[in-house]
Amino acid sequence: MDALQMQRLEQLNRVALTEEERANTLAFFEKRFADMKTCEAVDTENTERMVHVLPLANVLRADEKKKLFSREDLLKGAPEHTDGYWQVPRLLE
Numbered sequence: 001m002d003a004l005q006m007q008r009l010e011q012l013n014r015v016a017l018t019e020e021e022r023a024n025t026l027a028f029f030e031k032r033f034a035d036m037k038t039c040e041a042v043d044t045e046n047t048e049r050m051v052h053v054l055p056l057a058n059v060l061r062a063d064e065k066k067k068l069f070s071r072e073d074l075l076k077g078a079p080e081h082t083d084g085y086w087q088v089p090r091l092l093e
Helices: 003-013 021-040 073-077
Strands: none
Touching: 003 073
16 A cells, blocks of 8 residues: 555545554555465465364254243233234224
């Protein structure tokens, strides 16, 4: 990244940096680009792809079907019900 690109980024993000901040930011990006080049130089031809570096296991509970409420218990809260279903006022005519 050069000073012209940095100026464009400042305008795009509507940020005004001091000369010291600009120099620190440019140094930061130069270091990151050097790190990228180092990573790109590594031969990964025979490396298996992975999502996580460490093996992970799902620690969530098992998905089990449970009947938590009976229909009668649920209908107790209904202002009116018909044939086992809540009956509500018509909203549209």
